[in-house]
Every structure is written in structure tokens, then in C-alpha cells.
């Protein structure tokens with residue numbers, strides 16, 4: 001089972017460090033104010049966008065998802081009839097099971113007691129964040145994210161983002177200088 | 181009555197590299213030229229942006245696909261542009277906009293080899309060109325200069341009278357790792373000549389290493405025919421964009437008298453000239469000839485041989501994807517190393533030859549989706565993607581195909597495309613000659629994978645390379661060809677055709693440099709004939 005280093009305490013600490021306080025995530029604007037950093041609000045009555053943002057961070061394990069990307073993803077996902085239920089359900093289950101001691105296990109771990117729908121939705125959300133393209137058999141395929149798709153974080157520094165980045169003439173003759 | 185009447189010495193249909201290079205050559209000789217172009221003008225930055233907004237992985241989705249100038253779209257979800265009716269499918273992509281398809285080509289500017297042009301005489305298969313390599317050579321040099329071709333003079337090449345205008349693009353890091361390993365197997369490599377600036381040239385910058393040569397070079401360091409559209413306009417050539425030619429009209433003598441075109445607002449354009457040059461690409465040119473059938477020419481124009489729309493061939497290839505044992509960091513221009521090892525030999529009597537190139541691009545999207553599909557998850561997902569991407573290698577083979585009578589297009593007048601033109605039925609198949617070539621290429625890729633100690637992910641294909649060849653073939657005999665050795669229609673003395681449609685064979689060389697060379701040669705012939713008033717004389721004969 002995979003253990004990962006995101007815990008309730010860590011999320012809370014960062015949230016406070018960002019000065020988000022109690023009004024955090026009450027509207028979209030705080031996303032912009034804090035420079036695009038998004039952290040989970042761990043209260044019970046989270047508005048859907050904020051819950052979606054928190055869930056996205058919990059699923060992708062990227063706690064600095066770009067605010068504009070979250071808003072775009074949210075808009076498309078909320079069009080799915082079961083999305084609100086799955087977002088709430090997944091969020092509650094993940095947050096509920098996280099503790100200082102216990103790190104988030106794999107999304108496939110039975111510990112979560114995800115329903116089939118929730119499991120599918122978790123994979124769907126993860127896939128879309130990484131690919132930037134939304135696939136759903138009943139809906140039109142569409143690109144939601146380009147440079148903010150998470151695959152590009154994974155390859156940062158080793159491969160330019162197609163169309164947007166270039167390596168400079170001749171740089172391709174040697175391996176990239178990889179910054180640690 | 182037509183809304184607009186255009187008159188010029190030469191009317192060119194299509195502003196791709198064939199049309200633009202011919203227009204430029206003619207305008208330089210003082211000939212009055214007008215180009216009718218079906219599609220709109222486009223802006224590089226806007227196209228780049230559109231590609232970042234597209235969910236498709238074709239080469240075209242960033243480009244216009246207008247109702248008045250529709251084009252193929254390589255997406256099975258879309259209504260197909262062609263009705264594929266054969267056992268194989270040629271997914272030919274091309275663009276319909278000012279500057280044509282070189283907006284999204286890969287820039288490889290490869291000459292034919294002398295034996296490719298004499299394949300029948302050399303190997304007993306295929307169809308010979310009506311002239312030999314030596315005749316085309318000076319035009320190759322001219323085309324290379326115009327397009328700015330970089331290449332290594334030390335590599336083995338077909339005979340050359342002039343050095344490459346630009347030094348070679350340096351090889352990539354992955355090439356440097358791969359080459360020595362494969363050279364031990366006896367495979368030799370060279371740097372593929374490319375119309376890509378290895379230094380600033382002709383007002384365009386040096387290559388910046390975006391790595392998206394196809395579908396678009398964001399910096400413009402790679403040649404695109406819009407360069408010669410712009411140059412032609414500066415010399416006074418009139419370019420009418422959004423002007424789709426629907427019909428070529430003949431007079432009683434068999435000469436072309438005018439062409440009829442439509443604009444998006446429904447208005448008509450009539451263009452009259454002394455000479456007409458059809459440069460609408462390897463598929464739309466023969467289609468327009470077939471569409472222009474009339475009472476006198478019931479099989480279509482220029483078609484007394486019955487060969488318009490037939491004898492289609494392509495460059496079908498295979499794509500081999502593998503994961504190397506250690507990072508090779510693929511990046512840089514599309515490919516900086518290729519091999520001609522399997523190009524020539526007596527085997528070409530019975531099976532197709534092939535070349536192959538190693539790509540400097542890792543399919544990060546495919547790598548990511550593959551890993552996700554296999555259940556990879558954060559936090560190890562990021563390192564898994566990175567690890568896969570830095571070790572990924574893609575090779576593709578470029579194979580020859582023999583023209584086959586049954587391969588080609590016919591028109592279905594009962595169905596219309598978005599512009600109201602008849603839908604094309606496209607029959608495509610492979611013969612034993614090509615099938616044996618695929619097997620040989622597969623076998624080679626398997627050996628290569630082993631020699632590199634790599635993990636073979638897939639060998640996909642055959643995929644065609646968007647080189648629609650042969651459907652208005654050149655030859656001396658009017659019974660077996662559509663145009664003469666000067667690319668002039670055997671049937672209509674003032675109609676010339678340029679582009680891949682006229683090629684009798686194409687070896688394994690990508691065709692665009694040859695298109696440009698032929699366009700220059702044809703334009704020179706047209707200028708000569710105009711000067712001698714030979715065209716007019718023919719018209720009154």
C-alpha cells in the first residue's frame with residue numbers, strides 16, 4: 001500500500017500560513033488573492049467549488065493547483081449529474097479518514113469504502129487533471145487545461161511544453177540541466 | 181454574370197508550395213499572375229494558440245476547416261471527408277488556407293534518388309519518370325536555396341551540383357546515444373536535409389527548438405510556402421483568398437478559357453488567363469479535373485488516358501515506440517538522424533524499400549494516459565511519467581509504394597461535402613510488394629529494439645504520410661499519362677499541373693522538395709512558352 005505525505009495537520013498548517021482564516025474559500029476571489037494556491041478548507045459546510053478544490057488537491061497530491069484551472073475543471077465537472085454527490089462523498093471520506101498518524105493510502109485501498117461511482121469519479125478527476133483533456137463517454141471530449149495539466153509538472157525541465165516552450169538552438173544535443 | 185472577373189497571364193489554382201513557388205518564379209520573370217486560393221489567410225500565433233486549445237492529436241485541428249473550404253479531419257468522430265472504400269485506409273491530411281499544407285509539414289526536404297526516378301528500368305517495377313535525375317538536379321538546387329535547406333554535405337546524397345545552403349541541424353542527444361549502438365549492427369545514419377534554419381536565413385530566425393515542427397513551427401524558422409506567397413505578392417501577384425475554384429471551363433478548341441470560383445458570401449469569381457496552372461494538391465487537383473467534366477470531356481478534363489484520379493500511391497510507414505534502458509531525453513527538431521540503409525538494393529524488384537528516422541519527441545500524453553490506465557497514482561505518478569518520457573523513443577519508417585491502377589478517387593455526385601462538392605470515394609490497398617516491405621521494416625525494428633536493450637511498446641501501422649501521389653501522372657505517352665514531361669496536360673495545351681499528382685514514382689523521399697523543384701521548372705517552361713506566344717499559337721491551331 002502506498003503511503004503519502006499529506007495529512008490533515010499539514011493541510012491545516014498551510015491553510016493558516018496562507019492567512020486564509022475563516023473566510024477562506026467563501027468566494028472565488030481568495031484564489032486570486034493568494035496567488036493561486038489552493039488548500040482544503042476542512043470545515044463541514046464547504047461550498048462546492050472549495051470542496052472541489054480541496055478534493056482535487058487530495059486526489060492529485062498537488063497542493064498548489066492553479067485557481068483558474070480549478071475553476072475551469074469545476075465548471076465542466078459540475079455539469080455531470082452525479083458530480084456534486086461524488087465530490088461531496090469523496091471529500092468527506094478522504095478528509096474523515098485522514099489523521100496525523102494515518103497517511104492517505106492509495107485511492108484503490110478498500111479503507112476508503114468508496115462506492116463504485118466514487119472510485120470511478122476519483123480516477124476520472126485524476127486523469128483529467130493529468131491529461132488536461134476531459135473524456136466522458138456521454139459528453140463531448142474537450143480540452144480544459146493545457147500548460148497547467150499536471151503531466152507537464154512531471155516533465156518540467158526535461159522536455160519543453162509543446163508550442164509554448166523552446167530549449168534554444170542546439171540545446172537538444174546534450175541532456176537537459178536538471179535542477180534538483 | 182460574375183461578381184468579380186480576374187484576368188492575368190497565368191491563373192494559378194492553390195497557394196501551397198507548388199502554386200506559390202510557381203507564382204514567384206513567374207512574377208520574377210515579369211509574368212502577370214493571379215492565385216485563387218480556397219481557404220483563408222492565417223496567423224501563426226493564432227494557430228499555435230488553437231493547438232493548445234484542441235483536444236485532438238492530429239496535425240490539423242489548429243487550422244481552419246471552413247464550410248467553403250473543407251478539408252480532411254483525422255478524427256473518427258468527425259464525418260469523414262473521404263469515403264474510404266478499400267481494404268486499407270489512407271488518412272491523408274492537408275490544409276486549405278493561404279500557403280497550403282506546408283504550414284504543418286515536418287520540413288524534411290529530401291531529393292529523389294536517380295534510381296527512384298528510373299525504378300522500372302532499374303528494378304523492373306513501377307513507372308519511370310519521363311526524364312532523369314540530371315534534368316531535375318539544377319531545380320533541386322534552386323528549390324533548396326529558396327526554401328533554405330540545411331544538410332550535411334559530407335553525408336551520402338544523390339549527386340549535387342551545389343552545397344546545401346545551410347549547415348546541418350546538429351544531432352540530438354538521443355541520436356548520439358543510439359547511433360553508435362546501431363552502427364555496430366551495420367546501420368549507417370545521416371542528417372536528414374530539412375527546410376529548417378540552422379542559422380538565420382531569408383529573414384527568418386534560427387530554429388529555437390520548440391520541437392513542434394509538425395503541426396506548426398511557432399518561430400517560423402521552418403520554411404512554409406506562405407514565405408513565397410508573401411514574396412510573390414510583393415512582386416505584384418494578386419492572391420485571392422477564400423476563392424474556391426469549382427470548375428475549369430474549356431472552349432471549343434480544347435483550351436481552358438476560364439475557371440469559375442465561389443466566395444464564402446456566395447458571390448462568383450471568374451478568372452481568365454492565357455495559361456492555367458492547377459496546384460490544388462495531390463488530391464484536390466485531380467478532383468477538380470474530374471469535377472469539371474463537360475459534354476466534350478465527359479470523363480473529366482485532361483483525362484483522355486482515363487488516369488485522372490487513378491494510380492494513387494503514398495508513403496505508408498510504421499511507427500515503432502520503445503522505452504530505452506536509460507534516459508535519452510528526446511527533444512529538439514522532429515528528427516535529426518535517419519538511415520538510408522534499407523533504401524536500395526536488388527530486393528526492390530520484389531519488395532518495397534524503406535528509410536527510417538528517429539524522432540526527438542516523447543509522447544508525454546500517451547505515456548501519462550498509459551500509466552494512469554495501468555493504475556499509477558500520485559505521488560509516484562509524477563516520477564513514473566518523467567521516467568517514461570526521458571526514456572521514450574519513437575522511430576518511423578518511410579516506405580515506397582508502387583502506383584496501382586485500382587487505388588484512387590472517384591466522385592459520388594449523390595453526396596456533397598459542406599462546400600457542395602461531390603464526396604470522394606477513396607479506394608486504397610497494398611500489394612504484396614508493400615506487404616513484404618512492412619514485414620522487413622517490422623523485423624528491422626525488432627532487431628533495433630533488441631540491440632538497444634529497449635522495451636518494445638508498439639509497432640503501429642501502416643500509417644500513410646500525407647503524400648497523395650500519382651493521380652495525374654506525368655509521361656510522354658498521352659495514352660498512359662495525364663501531363664507531359666513539362667507538366668502540361670496532353671489534352672489541354674494551356675493547362676499545367678504541379679504537385680504530387682504528377683509524380684510517376686517517389687521512392688522513399690518525402691515529396692515537397694521535388695514539388696518545389698518541378699514547380700520552378702514548370703514555371704520556367706510556362707514563361708518560355710508565353711514569351712514565344714506558343715500557347716496562343718496552339719489555341720488558334
Ligand SMILES: Cc1cc2nc3c(=O)[nH]c(=O)nc-3n(C[C@H](O)[C@H](O)[C@H](O)COP(=O)(O)OP(=O)(O)OC[C@H]3O[C@@H](n4cnc5c(N)ncnc54)[C@H](O)[C@@H]3O)c2cc1C
Nearest residue numbers: 194196197198218276280281286287288425461646690692
Ligand atoms: C503532417 C504532415 C507532415 C508532412 N511532412 C512533410 C515533410 O517533412 N517533407 C515533405 O516533403 N512533405 C511533407 N508533407 C507533405 C507536404 O506538406 C505536401 O507535400 C505539400 O504541402 C504539398 O504542397 P502542394 O502545394 O502541392 O499542396 P498544398 O500545400 O496542399 O496546397 C494546395 C492549396 O490549394 C488550395 N486548394 C485546394 N483546392 C482548391 C480549389 N478548389 N480552389 C482553390 N484553391 C484550392 C488549398 O487550399 C491549398 O492551399 C507533410 C504533410 C503533412 C500533412
